[in-house]
Amino acid sequence: MPSLRRQLRTKGEERERWYGSVRKRKAAKESMVRIETEAKGGEVEEMVQIRTETNGDIEAVRQVHLAAFGGREDESRLADRIRESAGFVPELSLVAEADGGVVGHMLISKAELVDGQDATDTLVLAPIGVLPDAQGRGVGGALIREGIRRAEQLGYKLIFLIGHPSYYPKFGFKPAVDSGLVLMQFDVPDDVFMVRELAEGELARLAATRKEKYGELKYPQTFFA
Numbered sequence: 001m002p003s004l005r006r007q008l009r010t011k012g013e014e015r016e017r018w019y020g021s022v023r024k025r026k027a028a029k030e031s032m033v034r035i036e037t038e039a040k041g042g043e044v045e046e047m048v049q050i051r052t053e054t055n056g057d058i059e060a061v062r063q064v065h066l067a068a069f070g071g072r073e074d075e076s077r078l079a080d081r082i083r084e085s086a087g088f089v090p091e092l093s094l095v096a097e098a099d100g101g102v103v104g105h106m107l108i109s110k111a112e113l114v115d116g117q118d119a120t121d122t123l124v125l126a127p128i129g130v131l132p133d134a135q136g137r138g139v140g141g142a143l144i145r146e147g148i149r150r151a152e153q154l155g156y157k158l159i160f161l162i163g164h165p166s167y168y169p170k171f172g173f174k175p176a177v178d179s180g181l182v183l184m185q186f187d188v189p190d191d192v193f194m195v196r197e198l199a200e201g202e203l204a205r206l207a208a209t210r211k212e213k214y215g216e217l218k219y220p221q222t223f224f225a
Contacts, residue, residue, distance in 0.1 A: 060102035068129030075127035
């Protein structure tokens, strides 16, 4: 059996090859998204680029989540666990960069939508964080919009999240329970468990073909470690 050191080294090499293949695959067709952030007076302050996270961003991403959530480590640790999981989609781990530094991060990864004995892959958005000094300038919104665009291009049909009911509807999210979809793993109000269609008519299709009264979103164990 290979030594633990060798196993860890091999895992790291595989992960770097994965990131490298993503960078090569997207280099020819992916242009960075640029947004102009605004101060409260409406003046343009800076340009922010939204791009795919790389290995070199990971520590900066940890610091973004720590700062965004008042030093709480839950979100940064969640991002770390997702990267090492089968549900990680490299193209959907995005950073916002300004003045050469990472100011925001968002991760969309895989979960399951369960109907009786059947389960299909779907997506969940979490975590998302923006440095306090960069909040209120549209950085989070730019990350969300680019994540939605990429998820659509990758062929996914739905994105779920747990989030503020007055913020996320502007990006097309709506209460999932209205479409017969429930979340049993977390005790949250119905209006904060939301879904966003990526394929038009997907929610209606699910409702028409559902075997059970409700479909259930199931987060992977990664979210509970």
